Amino acid sequence: MSLKNSSSDLDRLKELLLGDELEALAQIESKLKTLTILSDNPEEIKAKVLPFFDEMLLERLQDKGGAAISLLSDYLARIIAEASHRNNEALSQSLQGILSTAVSREIASNKDAMIDTLYPIMGGMVSKYVSTAIKELIENINRKIDDGLSMERYKRKIKSRVTGVSETELLLQEISEAHILSLFVIQKESGLLISEAHWRDNQISDPHMVASMASAIKDFINDWIQKSEKQAEVQLLSYGSSTLYIESAGSVYLVAFLNAEPDQEQRIEINHFFASLIKEYFDLFQNFDGDDSSRAVKSLTAQIQSYLDTQNNYPTVQEKRPKSNYARYFVLLLLTLLLIGILYIVKDSLTEYAIASEIEEKTDYTIDIDIDGDQILAEGSVSSFSDLHTIEKIISQKSQKSIVNKMTIPMSKIGQLFHEKEKRIDTNITQLSGHIKQLEEELREAAQTVETLNKKLTREEAWTKEQKEQLLLRKKKINELISLKENIATQLKNSFGHTSYFHPKNNTLVFSSSEFFPRGEAHPRKNAWKTIEATVNQYLTILLGIKKTKRYLRRILISGHTDSDGRGESNAHLAKERALLVKNHLSRMQIIQENGLGPLLTSTGYASQYRIMVNRTEDKNASRRVEIEFQLDEKKLEEDIKHLVNSSEKMDRN
Amino acid sequence: MIRKKILLLGDFGVGKTSLIRRYVDNAFDDSYLTTIGVKISKKHLTIRDTECELLIWDVEGATPLKQxxxxxxxxxxxxxxxxxCSREETIAHLDQHIERFLSVNPSARYVIAYNKSDLLTEEQKEEISCKKYARFTSAKEDSNVSQLFINLTEKMLP
Known part of the structure; x- marks a missing residue:
């Protein structure tokens, strides 16, 4: 709506504000028509009339304020809009002073709340502008670098080509790469720690004290800065390589403990993160009362810990860039080959350095190492022989070359070392003597044990031998027993040959025919006894001469026989008589008595039961006879053989 | 755990540091005093089953020239x-300290210590008109020191 279209409103405004005055003015006008104009100068007239208007306007505003202000505010808004449309710059200039004062007052009275509200927006804006500025800075630096000439520049250039990272970024990376070790969110006024997070095991002992101290230091410095009339806050505190980066908002500030000064990119990152925290935890920061057990504090702690972990695991600029160019690989290969060549050339120097470094690290001695062909020269001063050996050992572990030891030990040290060595040797000798005594004792015991064992072994051997012999003997005995009967037969046969008195079939002596027993007679002929005695003597001598025969001799049977002539009863009597007579005769023989064979002599008569038939005709002379035979105790023999076999088997098993 | 920041304020040489030393066994090195004018100590205590930790700011004593x-x-x-309590002027200055402190922290709580009470006899103590929230203390004789801090903590807790 334009002012032209609102003439009726203006008229109404005039009426409201200046109704009475307009009436008076009309009266004055009519009066003026009649009055003589005293002056033609408009300024003089204005000066006389305007005070009246001012007074009247003031009265209107005071008396009829409600309606007038309401109407005015409506019009003022339109007037400002119109003025802004027509001449924006002029309006801005006119309002600038008023607005600046008003904003300053508001900020002064609600400083913290204003900062907290504005920080997320302002932080982002600032970051954006800073990023742009940094990019411009990088471009400028790149231009300047291009103009420069140095080896470093070419190295960086090659690296830049290979990795795809700009030289400026490499330059910035070379300066430092700071890592955030800890993050603290601290209440600004009280210095109370609201939340903390640490990278890995970089735990800060007593973080609440540290937070308070950091707060005190920051307050102290801020106070000093403000005394210098500079509206600023401390943002960076450094001590050695440790840096405290402080990002401050209205009610809290964030302290990042870093191992180096953060670069602009890191600061922007931290700013962004801090802004997001303020946005999310505005209420917590405003109302924190020292109680850190709330859920909000735990959530905040988890968030800053997560941020810290992400930050320190974030890949470097080089890692972010893809590497897929064959040319890069080729250049890398060339560089590697070049590096190998250089390494080959400086190999000895590197080895010397490596050995010297390791010696220094392990022994704290600075030893000059010089590789000369196949030799390593070690030169320096050490204070003990053991150190000397340690150093030699290190060198020999590092290189196969022969060592030329030019290391020295000061004379004062040598005397001391000699005494120490002497003491150690004495101690060692004492210890060794003890050990030797102990060893001697052990040896003595061992010798005794060996002797005992030898004796035992000898006994065992003897016993084994004896057992063996026993076994053989038993085997021999068994064989003897098994072949006893056969042996007797053989011996008898060999001894008697084909004499008529010995019958090899039954190993029997037979005395027959009329030479010995006349028909019907029990007594043998007188001259027959000599033959009988001699033959029996020979027979028994052979038997007794065979080992074991006597043990198993059960009886010596003397059987009497007759021819078939005569009656049976008389023949039976005759046969018994003949046998008995021979038995009685034999019992008186020396060989029988000396060998106690008397009880074994047994006589029996068979009459003509076993008469001798030749071609189906009885040889009566042959039938009249006495037979003498030995009988062995077969049962006993068998038992003994069994016993021997069993015991032999047992011995064999043993 | 509830943590609270408290201050010990008063004239130079009234025994603020001694009181803290008596009460606290864990303190930063004294060199901080000369550097930035404050030493911070920490004390853990339990009041009405509530775990508390006091971060005690021992501020360098005020002088007319240095506030x-x-x-x-x-x-x-x-x-x-x-x-x-053996120096009247330090008692007289208490109001200024309290006023200055409350102007910064209107809702904060406070207690008053008439320290070095071991230097006075019982009659001399009776002659001193004690202010509200005040008690006689002696860091030297460990008299009323713990009670002083406990009393303040009880006041601060909700």
Missing amino acids: VLKSYMLGASGAIFVAD
Whole structure:
């Protein structure tokens, strides 16, 4: 709506504000028509009339304020809009002073709340502008670098080509790469720690004290800065390589403990993160009362810990860039080959350095190492022989070359070392003597044990031998027993040959025919006894001469026989008589008595039961006879053989 | 765990540091005093089953020429105002300290310590008109020191 279209409103405004005055003015006008104009100068007239208007306007505003202000505010808004449309710059200039004062007052009275509200927006804006500025800075630096000439520049250039990272970024990376070790969110006024997070095991002992101290230091410095009339806050505190980066908002500030000064990119990152925290935890920061057990504090702690972990695991600029160019690989290969060549050339120097470094690290001695062909020269001063050996050992572990030891030990040290060595040797000798005594004792015991064992072994051997012999003997005995009967037969046969008195079939002596027993007679002929005695003597001598025969001799049977002539009863009597007579005769023989064979002599008569038939005709002379035979105790023999076999088997098993 | 920042305020030489030393066994090195004018100590205590930790700011004693920084007072939940009961002027200055502190922290709580009470006899003590929230203390004889801090903590807790 334009002012032209609102003439009726203006008229109404005039009426409201200046109704009475307009009436008076009309009266004055009519009066003026009649009055003589005293002056033609408009300024003089204005000066006389305007005070009246001012007074009247003031009265209107005071008396009829409600309606007038309401109407005015409506019009003022339109007037400002119109003025802004027509001449924006002029309006801005006119309002600038008023607005600046008003904003300053508001900020002064609600400083913290204003900062907290504005920080997320302002932080982002600032970051954006800073990023742009940094990019411009990088471009400028790149231009300047291009103009420069140095080896470093070419190295960086090659690296830049290979990795795809700009030289400026490499330059910035070379300066430092700071890592955030800890993050603290601290209440600004009280210095109370609201939340903390640490990278890995970089735990800060007593973080609440540290937070308070950091707060005190920051307050102290801020106070000093403000005394210098500079509206600023401390943002960076450094001590050695440790840096405290402080990002401050209205009610809290964030302290990042870093191992180096953060670069602009890191600061922007931290700013962004801090802004997001303020946005999310505005209420917590405003109302924190020292109680850190709330859920909000735990959530905040988890968030800053997560941020810290992400930050320190974030890949470097080089890692972010893809590497897929064959040319890069080729250049890398060339560089590697070049590096190998250089390494080959400086190999000895590197080895010397490596050995010297390791010696220094392990022994704290600075030893000059010089590789000369196949030799390593070690030169320096050490204070003990053991150190000397340690150093030699290190060198020999590092290189196969022969060592030329030019290391020295000061004379004062040598005397001391000699005494120490002497003491150690004495101690060692004492210890060794003890050990030797102990060893001697052990040896003595061992010798005794060996002797005992030898004796035992000898006994065992003897016993084994004896057992063996026993076994053989038993085997021999068994064989003897098994072949006893056969042996007797053989011996008898060999001894008697084909004499008529010995019958090899039954190993029997037979005395027959009329030479010995006349028909019907029990007594043998007188001259027959000599033959009988001699033959029996020979027979028994052979038997007794065979080992074991006597043990198993059960009886010596003397059987009497007759021819078939005569009656049976008389023949039976005759046969018994003949046998008995021979038995009685034999019992008186020396060989029988000396060998106690008397009880074994047994006589029996068979009459003509076993008469001798030749071609189906009885040889009566042959039938009249006495037979003498030995009988062995077969049962006993068998038992003994069994016993021997069993015991032999047992011995064999043993 | 509830943590509170408290301050010990008072004239130079009234025994603020001695009181803290008596009460606290864990303190930063004294060199901080000369550097930035404040030493911070920590004390853990349990009041009415509530775990508390006091971060005690031992601010360098005020002199007519050097006032305590207001920024040090900011955010404190409580304060112990200390006077040397053998020096009347330090008692007289207590009101100024309290006023200055409350102007920064209107809702903070405080207690008052008439320290070095071991230097006075019982009759001399009776002659001193004690202010509200005040008690006689002696860091030297460990008299009323713990009670002073406990009393303040009880006042600060909700």
